[in-house]
Amino acid sequence: RVLSVEEQRALRDAASGAIKDLLEGLMLLGARPIELVRAKVADYSPREGTLRLTSYKGRSPEPRRRIVPLRALGAEALIARLAKGRPGDAPLFPRDDGKPWQHSGWDEDMRAVAARAGLAGVSAYSLRHSFVSLALSAGVDPMTVARIVGTGISQLQRTYAHLLHDHAAQAFGRMERP
Secondary structure (H helix, E strand, C coil): CCCCHHHHHHHHHHCCHHHHHHHHHHHHHCCCHHHHHHCEHHHEECCCCEEEEEECCCCCCCCEEEEEEHHHHCCHHHHHHHHCCCCCCCECCCCCCCCCCCCCCCHHHHHHHHHHHCCCCCCHHHHHHHHHHHHHHCCCCHHHHHHHHCCCHHHHHHHCHHHHHHHHHHHHHHCCCC
């Protein structure tokens, strides 16, 4: 499910504590939930305004790492607040008790927040889909979107073909012709 900006705001407003931080991170970064909960404070570079995320997607057992530009995504204040005064090996997005989330440990909290917001059929992964959809609809270059969210352009083409066609139509509409 793709959430509108208004629905995302309602979701954020219905949350508090650690789940609110995680939801906000997902909304701003378009990352997979597991990537954010595995991130450590040391993965944040305040000098460069970036966050290093690690994914184990794909067929290779080797991790894939990418650098996310926090300033460009409007996420720098959130990440700086979460990292402030904490040791490098601490989880960047901890649970309310300060411990790391377990895989899919956010699901129950997510369902409760979605219910409070009056939104059905919403998961943490919905925020990733929403990020990609909104970015492509806004005209962000598909290669840039793919790089930021850590997926391949072929996957974007399969999942978001209708938005890519709209993107192409907008871009060609702006193109100067002889």
